[in-house]
Amino acid sequence: MTVSDEQIPAASVPTGEGRAGTNGRGAALELRGVSKHFGSTVALAEANLSVRPGEFLTLLGPSGSGKTTMLRLIVGFEAPTSGQILLRGSDISHMSPAERDIGMVFQQYALFPHMTVADNIAYGLKIRRWPAAERKHKVEEMLELIRLPGFGDRYPRQLSGGQQQRVALGRALAYDPALILMDEPLGALDRTLRLQMEEEIRRLHRKLNATVIYVTHDQQEALALSDRIAIMRDGRIVALGTPEELYYRPGNSFVASFFANANLLPVDGHERRSADTAWVHCAGQELEVPAVGGGGEPAVLSVRRRSLRLGPADGLRLDGTVEETLLFGDEREVAMSVDGIGRVVAVLDARDSGEVRVGEPITLYAPAADTLLVPEI
Amino acid sequence: MRLSPRTSDRITRIAGFVTVTLAAAFLLAPVLLTAVLSFSNDPYFGVPPDTWGFRQYETLFTDQIWRDALMLSLKIALPVGLLSAVIAVPAVFAIHRSRLPGRNVLHVGGLAGIIIPISAFAVAMYGVLADFGLLGTYAGLVLANTVLALPLMLVVTSAALSRIPVELELAAMVTGASRARAWFGITLRLLAPAMIGGFVLAVVTSFDEAVFINFIGGPGLTTLPKAILDSARLGVDPVIMAVATLLMVATSILMILALKFARSTDE
Numbered sequence: 040m041t042v043s044d045e046q047i048p049a050a051s052v053p054t055g056e057g058r059a060g061t062n063g064r065g066a067a068l069e070l071r072g073v074s075k076h077f078g079s080t081v082a083l084a085e086a087n088l089s090v091r092p093g094e095f096l097t098l099l100g101p102s103g104s105g106k107t108t109m110l111r112l113i114v115g116f117e118a119p120t121s122g123q124i125l126l127r128g129s130d131i132s133h134m135s136p137a138e139r140d141i142g143m144v145f146q147q148y149a150l151f152p153h154m155t156v157a158d159n160i161a162y163g164l165k166i167r168r169w170p171a172a173e174r175k176h177k178v179e180e181m182l183e184l185i186r187l188p189g190f191g192d193r194y195p196r197q198l199s200g201g202q203q204q205r206v207a208l209g210r211a212l213a214y215d216p217a218l219i220l221m222d223e224p225l226g227a228l229d230r231t232l233r234l235q236m237e238e239e240i241r242r243l244h245r246k247l248n249a250t251v252i253y254v255t256h257d258q259q260e261a262l263a264l265s266d267r268i269a270i271m272r273d274g275r276i277v278a279l280g281t282p283e284e285l286y287y288r289p290g291n292s293f294v295a296s297f298f299a300n301a302n303l304l305p306v307d308g309h310e311r312r313s314a315d316t317a318w319v320h321c322a323g324q325e326l327e328v329p330a331v332g333g334g335g336e337p338a339v340l341s342v343r344r345r346s347l348r349l350g351p352a353d354g355l356r357l358d359g360t361v362e363e364t365l366l367f368g369d370e371r372e373v374a375m376s377v378d379g380i381g382r383v384v385a386v387l388d389a390r391d392s393g394e395v396r397v398g399e400p401i402t403l404y405a406p407a408a409d410t411l412l413v414p415e416i
Numbered sequence: 417m418r419l420s421p422r423t424s425d426r427i428t429r430i431a432g433f434v435t436v437t438l439a440a441a442f443l444l445a446p447v448l449l450t451a452v453l454s455f456s457n458d459p460y461f462g463v464p465p466d467t468w469g470f471r472q473y474e475t476l477f478t479d480q481i482w483r484d485a486l487m488l489s490l491k492i493a494l495p496v497g498l499l500s501a502v503i504a505v506p507a508v509f510a511i512h513r514s515r516l517p518g519r520n521v522l523h524v525g526g527l528a529g530i531i532i533p534i535s536a537f538a539v540a541m542y543g544v545l546a547d548f549g550l551l552g553t554y555a556g557l558v559l560a561n562t563v564l565a566l567p568l569m570l571v572v573t574s575a576a577l578s579r580i581p582v583e584l585e586l587a588a589m590v591t592g593a594s595r596a597r598a599w600f601g602i603t604l605r606l607l608a609p610a611m612i613g614g615f616v617l618a619v620v621t622s623f624d625e626a627v628f629i630n631f632i633g634g635p636g637l638t639t640l641p642k643a644i645l646d647s648a649r650l651g652v653d654p655v656i657m658a659v660a661t662l663l664m665v666a667t668s669i670l671m672i673l674a675l676k677f678a679r680s681t682d683e
Binding site for chain 1: 581583587588590592593594595605
């Protein structure tokens, strides 16, 4: 299968600049119909992707979605079954990892335990035969950049997890590679540290203007860091776009629920009104809502949790029974069950929803403009 | 009578201490006695010795029989150490880093030397070496001792390799290292302490070997353990106290070194 416009509806069709990559010029990295089969298992199916210079692109997907396979193909730990990988216009599909000019950050840091921090950072420079004086200078510069000045003589085991990951970043950035790959680099860190490191990565990316491909299964991380996100499922890219596009106008039901945590409400019927609006019959009501996709395929109504509110409003009305409430400080998550629809989750203002009680009936409203008819996949 | 938990706690602790002390004394007393008796200056065996001195050690280092035995033991033990490294290191890579079918069988097979009872193993070895005409030869002894020493090398290097993440080698390769450079500079370098530890263990095992030699040794092939055994059989020569003491000291030092090296891989 090709990831054609049909599979990446509306929001996810790359805009003009994205398309510039397809001729090989202007793109830092390009994947042309790249697939990887392990025996009869298809780990990656004909992926097409173009990454712009200086772009921060995230591969987001649940485990087994093919994101790690794609990363391993790009870095050269695996060879593609078919297709081409181009880095700055030249075909690297069958080069060894060492020849590709890529830097990589691993989930478990992968620092060399028998080398000092300085030697770890200088590893790529030494291989590239930089003179000792320049190497030393560059190491100092990198230590400043990763905010670990004076740590050069320490060994990795003497550092905390966050510090080790910063050294790993320094090692990957030191030789100024054409592309930086990050494989769930924050996966081994605790929550507080993860937020700090997110900021650190954002700062480094802004400062160095490096091209980054970042792999994660964490939707929040992808939202916070990325210029564009490719959402993957079952070895395919099912959506590609900016965080805003994917969050507010997801191209299909998978993106809506996986990326925007939206409720997917079954519809009893729908009909196109224009290119981007449709009549839907949902929860016993008829209303005109924004729509994406071709219009012919089965569709569901996506309603984000924060689109639902207590006060009467024009649009979709849902009557149900409260199943569960959870207070998150300023907000309260309310799960309700609606006849004929099932479980619907809403995030309400905590103070407005103080009267919500488990087991009691509740009515919530969503403005029609805040819902979206999406193709079901 | 009821004991308070505190009292019974104390009693158990004292009982434990006494048991461990007795066990240690029981194990170490002969060792200490041997060491003390090795400084007897008598030409015959007697407890306690009538005179004290270094006579036994002088005999040991001047007597041709003992010197030859020591040299032969070393000439067997060192190649055994090297051979086990040469066999075990590629084997542990196959076991841990490849998709080779039957690699678990390889692992268990490699450990056979310490699993099978040694006398049964020696009988089997006798048959095999006889078939190949290696009975009573130097090469036969080296091969047999290698089978015996290999498991230790395998255990030590296998444990160490399983603690070296594959990612380190991959990280080196992305950073620009050739496969060979990543392998020698990172993985093998990190495995080196375990290899040295395993080597020492293998050498000590071979050096101490006293069972196989009686089955597959022959005239002119008298290792140090065999010489001790022969000497003890012919009548108690006090020289063997000196031999035994030296052996114990040397092995202890080597074992401590081996453990130290094997452990340093963790850091």
